[in-house]
Amino acid sequence: MSADYVLETRGLTKEFRGFTAVDDVNLQVQEGHIHALIGPNGAGKTTVFNLLTKFLPPTRGEILYRGKPITGMKSNEIARLGLVRSFQISAVFAHMTALENVRVALQRKLGTSFHFWKSEKTLDHLNERAMELLEEVGLREYADILTVEMPYGRKRALEVATTLALDPTMMLLDEPTQGMGAEDVDRIVELIRRVSKGRTVLMVEHNLSVVSRLCDRITVLARGSVLAEGDYDSVSRNPLVKEAYMGSEAAEEEGAQA
Amino acid sequence: MATTETARIPSAAMQRQRRANMRRNMFYLALIVIGLVAPFLAYPVFLMKILCFALFACSFNLLLGYAGLLSFGHAAFLATGGYVTGYLLSSYPGITPEVGILIGTLAGVALGVVFGALSIRRQGIYFAMVTLALAQLMFFFFIQAPFTGGEDGLHGVVRGHFLGFISLDDNLSMYYFVFAVFLIGFAIIQRTVHSPFGQVLKAIRENEPRAVSLGYNVDAYKLLAFVISAGLAGLAGSTKTLVFQLASLTDAHWHMSGEVILMTLLGGVGTLLGPIMGAGIVVSLQHLLAQSPLGNWVSVILGLIFVVCVLSFRSGIVGELAKSYRKNFK
Numbered sequence: 001m002s003a004d005y006v007l008e009t010r011g012l013t014k015e016f017r018g019f020t021a022v023d024d025v026n027l028q029v030q031e032g033h034i035h036a037l038i039g040p041n042g043a044g045k046t047t048v049f050n051l052l053t054k055f056l057p058p059t060r061g062e063i064l065y066r067g068k069p070i071t072g073m074k075s076n077e078i079a080r081l082g083l084v085r086s087f088q089i090s091a092v093f094a095h096m097t098a099l100e101n102v103r104v105a106l107q108r109k110l111g112t113s114f115h116f117w118k119s120e121k122t123l124d125h126l127n128e129r130a131m132e133l134l135e136e137v138g139l140r141e142y143a144d145i146l147t148v149e150m151p152y153g154r155k156r157a158l159e160v161a162t163t164l165a166l167d168p169t170m171m172l173l174d175e176p177t178q179g180m181g182a183e184d185v186d187r188i189v190e191l192i193r194r195v196s197k198g199r200t201v202l203m204v205e206h207n208l209s210v211v212s213r214l215c216d217r218i219t220v221l222a223r224g225s226v227l228a229e230g231d232y233d234s235v236s237r238n239p240l241v242k243e244a245y246m247g248s249e250a251a252e253e254e255g256a257q258a
Numbered sequence: 259m260a261t262t263e264t265a266r267i268p269s270a271a272m273q274r275q276r277r278a279n280m281r282r283n284m285f286y287l288a289l290i291v292i293g294l295v296a297p298f299l300a301y302p303v304f305l306m307k308i309l310c311f312a313l314f315a316c317s318f319n320l321l322l323g324y325a326g327l328l329s330f331g332h333a334a335f336l337a338t339g340g341y342v343t344g345y346l347l348s349s350y351p352g353i354t355p356e357v358g359i360l361i362g363t364l365a366g367v368a369l370g371v372v373f374g375a376l377s378i379r380r381q382g383i384y385f386a387m388v389t390l391a392l393a394q395l396m397f398f399f400f401i402q403a404p405f406t407g408g409e410d411g412l413h414g415v416v417r418g419h420f421l422g423f424i425s426l427d428d429n430l431s432m433y434y435f436v437f438a439v440f441l442i443g444f445a446i447i448q449r450t451v452h453s454p455f456g457q458v459l460k461a462i463r464e465n466e467p468r469a470v471s472l473g474y475n476v477d478a479y480k481l482l483a484f485v486i487s488a489g490l491a492g493l494a495g496s497t498k499t500l501v502f503q504l505a506s507l508t509d510a511h512w513h514m515s516g517e518v519i520l521m522t523l524l525g526g527v528g529t530l531l532g533p534i535m536g537a538g539i540v541v542s543l544q545h546l547l548a549q550s551p552l553g554n555w556v557s558v559i560l561g562l563i564f565v566v567c568v569l570s571f572r573s574g575i576v577g578e579l580a581k582s583y584r585k586n587f588k
Contacts (some may be wrong), residue, residue, distance in 0.1 A: 079473035087468065091465055096461065107454055115453060119449070
């Protein structure tokens with residue numbers, strides 16, 4: 001039964017010195033879904049994210065990936081299973097070119113990453129695949145540009161390309177549209193829609209219009225626990241959610257949609 | 259139209275790359291020629307001192323500039339290499355200098371494994387403090403240990419015969435031996451930086467959590483960088499002992515760990531040639547000032563230079579030169 005879900009948590013709890021940031025969260029992410037995690041500031045979304053990707057150890061509870069427990073694994077081991085995360089602030093390698101950014105993700109599978117005696121030219125045969133990935137996110141012409149010189153929206157696109165290089169079965173995106181202008185937001189929404197084909201996505205997102213456009217299922221967190229779960233319509237109609245989180249904002253949002 | 263455009267871009271980039279490579283090779287060739295004629299223009303022992311410190315600074319730079327790890331205990335590896343080589347060559351006359359240096363280097367590697375395993379889990383200032391503490395431990399060990407000569411150090415280390423038949427007592431042949439050692443060390447660093455390993459190291463320096471999320475076990479990569487750096491610092495120390503026929507506590511003192519930071523930052527951290535330039539400047543200044551009436555002020559003057567460097571040109575001399583070159587010729 002649990003194998004129906006790609007990712008599942010049971011009683012996931014994280015306490016920081018008596019303060020319970022995440023409280024008994026049972027999360028189930030279905031294969032192929034784009035699943036959103038929303039909630040007001042301080043609801044514990046990013047903490048859940050860090051627990052799932054092992055950047056924090058949980059106090060209690062279990063995490064299952066395709067029915068198998070992964071609670072005790074390390075961050076880099078999770079990535080090798082195909083669970084790859086992004087970060088709230090764009091996580092790129094600033095003083096490397098866009099091509100090198102993607103290539104460093106591709107090269108891990110070669111198994112030569114400890115070979116300090118080999119020339120980096122041995123990585124050149126990965127360039128073609130790296131270019132394809134850059135093309136996929138619309139960054140072909142940025143290939144030779146140092147990432148530090150790229151505009152913010154493009155850095156986020158590069159981050160997606162780097163993530164795709166690992167061919168993940170599941171992508172965990174931490175606020176992918178944070179700090180972006182409207183035009184960039186549209187581009188990223190399209191990008192996520194496109195690359196999520198055949199993959200599962202779990203994302204933390206503040207922008208409700210992005211959530212309503214993209215997501216199949218939504219989990220609302222408040223004060224560390226799950227308040228509601230369902231599709232956008234049922235969640236946005238839920239009085240508890242309206243009260244605790246959306247309030248008048250939801251009404252405006254619906255007004256804008258209509 | 260579009261197809262010719264896409265076909266042209268990579269080939270133009272490739273040509274630019276090829277031209278840049280050629281220019282770089284010519285530049286290195288010129289430097290090697292300078293290195294070969296230098297002992298006829300300057301005092302060889304002075305040049306050898308620069309080369310030893312340049313190699314030491316390069317090894318330090320591999321760690322700080324390419325792995326983002328500030329070690330404040332690199333003197334320990336320099337001294338360990340020096341003492342091990344000095345002891346072997348003094349006590350076992352059958353050992354040739356190249357074997358002595360090799361064993362000294364391996365001692366640096368071994369100590370690097372231990373120090374690295376204990377320190378790389380910490381970051382930033384904590385990493386620096388752990389390495390400093392471990393290096394201080396080694397300092398007191400070298401004072402007490404029976405084979406180091408304590409406060410006096412190891413004197414009269416025999417240079418011996420390279421491969422058993424080329425005498426190194428002559429300063430000119432000693433110079434070419436040191437120059438060759440330096441080139442080997444530099445080549446190892448240059449290759450490490452431009453290797454698949456170097457790419458991952460750069461990624462870790464730029465954004466460690468992201469490197470983790472790409473599936474890399476970053477501690478293992480940092481450890482390998484630490485060990486390579488320690489080994490090369492040991493190589494520098496071993497060679498230095500051979501040149502001066504002396505291994506002393508100066509090499510193990512924390513001043514030495516500070517000096518190598520100064521050399522690297524002054525020349526340009528994260529550039530391949532910067533540490534060499536920095537070592538050259540610091541050693542020359544020490545030499546000149548020691549003979550001048552300002553002899554007692556060496557530390558103060560070096561300190562001032564350090565402050566000026568950090569305040570006004572952070573990327574160091576070579577770093578600033580490279581920046582202005584890129585700005586004006588690209």
